Amino acid sequence: MPYQTIKSQKLFAQAQARFAGGVGSGTRSPASGWVPSPVYVDRGEGSHLWDADGNRYVDYLMAGGPLILGHRPKAVIDRVCQVIQERGSMFALAHDLEIEAAMKVCQLLPSVEKVRFDNSGTSAVQRAVRLARAYTGKTKIVRFEGHYHGWSDQMHWSNRPPLEAAGRRNAPRAVPNSNGIPEVLGKTLIVLPWNDIDLLEKTIQARKHEIACVITEPILGNLGGLLPKPGYLKAMRQLTADNDVVLIFDEVLTGFRVAPECAQGKFSLLPDLTTLAKAMAGGFPAAAVGGRAEIMDLISSGEVMYGGTYNSSPIVTSAVIATLSELSQPGVFQKMEKLGVDLANGLVELAQRAGFPACWSGVGSMFQLWFCDESQLPYDYRSAVQVLKSSPYAKFWEGLMKRGVLVQPRQDNLFLLSTTHSEEDIQLTLQVAKETFKEMKALQPPVPGK
Numbered sequence: 001m002p003y004q005t006i007k008s009q010k011l012f013a014q015a016q017a018r019f020a021g022g023v024g025s026g027t028r029s030p031a032s033g034w035v036p037s038p039v040y041v042d043r044g045e046g047s048h049l050w051d052a053d054g055n056r057y058v059d060y061l062m063a064g065g066p067l068i069l070g071h072r073p074k075a076v077i078d079r080v081c082q083v084i085q086e087r088g089s090m091f092a093l094a095h096d097l098e099i100e101a102a103m104k105v106c107q108l109l110p111s112v113e114k115v116r117f118d119n120s121g122t123s124a125v126q127r128a129v130r131l132a133r134a135y136t137g138k139t140k141i142v143r144f145e146g147h148y149h150g151w152s153d154q155m156h157w158s159n160r161p162p163l164e165a166a167g168r169r170n171a172p173r174a175v176p177n178s179n180g181i182p183e184v185l186g187k188t189l190i191v192l193p194w195n196d197i198d199l200l201e202k203t204i205q206a207r208k209h210e211i212a213c214v215i216t217e218p219i220l221g222n223l224g225g226l227l228p229k230p231g232y233l234k235a236m237r238q239l240t241a242d243n244d245v246v247l248i249f250d251e252v253l254t255g256f257r258v259a260p261e262c263a264q265g266k267f268s269l270l271p272d273l274t275t276l277a278k279a280m281a282g283g284f285p286a287a288a289v290g291g292r293a294e295i296m297d298l299i300s301s302g303e304v305m306y307g308g309t310y311n312s313s314p315i316v317t318s319a320v321i322a323t324l325s326e327l328s329q330p331g332v333f334q335k336m337e338k339l340g341v342d343l344a345n346g347l348v349e350l351a352q353r354a355g356f357p358a359c360w361s362g363v364g365s366m367f368q369l370w371f372c373d374e375s376q377l378p379y380d381y382r383s384a385v386q387v388l389k390s391s392p393y394a395k396f397w398e399g400l401m402k403r404g405v406l407v408q409p410r411q412d413n414l415f416l417l418s419t420t421h422s423e424e425d426i427q428l429t430l431q432v433a434k435e436t437f438k439e440m441k442a443l444q445p446p447v448p449g450k
């Protein structure tokens, strides 16, 4: 069947009458690259997705991260349905499942002595920041350009700032990502470029009396999975520990995706607080904040308010238990990592053979292809902007999509894998990429002489 989007376009037109913007989140909209219209999904299964027009895709969105076990993971769905049918969906009272889920998270993460559940990454980050402020008695948050920590008024700053507005690299201005965010909150932020330990050190030394926390994505998933420079996170850990600053790893995206013990386990580091969500519950809306008992006990003592009607529901806690049990099976991560690395290497090779400079960043389960030489691989937001300026990625995305491979339309996003992706999916994707590069080459001949 030839690729078509007629039904998706029709549904989008209908949706806009009563459904603000026509989509549930800005990242699914034409403004985020979904042209001619957002993809309206019919159903998913494992690593595949079918849309309203009947197109079948190998899916590398994985719902933005949660579907680490693929679409409709049987073990999780069965467990959650059983809990709902036999016990209920909501109590807003204490129950045993939240204890079991908390135990599982703490078992996997040595830095998490105590944990509390939540329903979204945005909200978990807010809690972590509040805890850090209460613990230190200080207010300012150090955050990095290009990182994403949710859409709250407090944190939705300097994620993709226009460079004219962001000012000098060594002293970036905090730039809000939306209208409606009070300017005054910008004064509680200190924005820095990532992967620059000297600047972080200077800033902490000069302003330690006012800095409550440093928050970072340990692998920059919201910018193509850029990796920390060797020693960078370790130095960040040391500096924060020495200066009474709480270190928060925002592992909403990397948690239970890059390793069973998350990015912090991969780098053998213990942050003070960690935020988790997405892959932790295999497609159900669970999130968490956890960390050192001394800090988390501010909740137990009532000094830090931690409310929420939907927190720790039987639905999400049973999903956490089932998902983490599945992820604890031997070999699961190794297989996913290997397939991802094979795919990333294969894409680079095909792009180069077609005459496009290419390299990749990230790890096997979350990576991005960059159309530049390895020597130009970005290491922070501003270096990424330079590469993105002249990237043919939009054509790459379009070529893959019309041939049945679904990836995010924006290059600053990621290829995300699940435990259900197979060797066959990878081979099919590489075949489709080969045809796409051929088409791109014909459309935009690479540098003469190559």
Ligand SMILES: Cc1ncc(COP(=O)(O)O)c(C=O)c1O
Pocket: 064, 119, 120, 121, 122, 123, 125, 148, 149, 150, 151, 217, 221, 222, 250, 251, 252, 253, 277
């Ligand atoms: C690192 C990180 N932190 C926080 C968030 C916000 O999470 P949520 O969309 O669940 O609010 C995201 C979402 O993509 C994220 O990637």
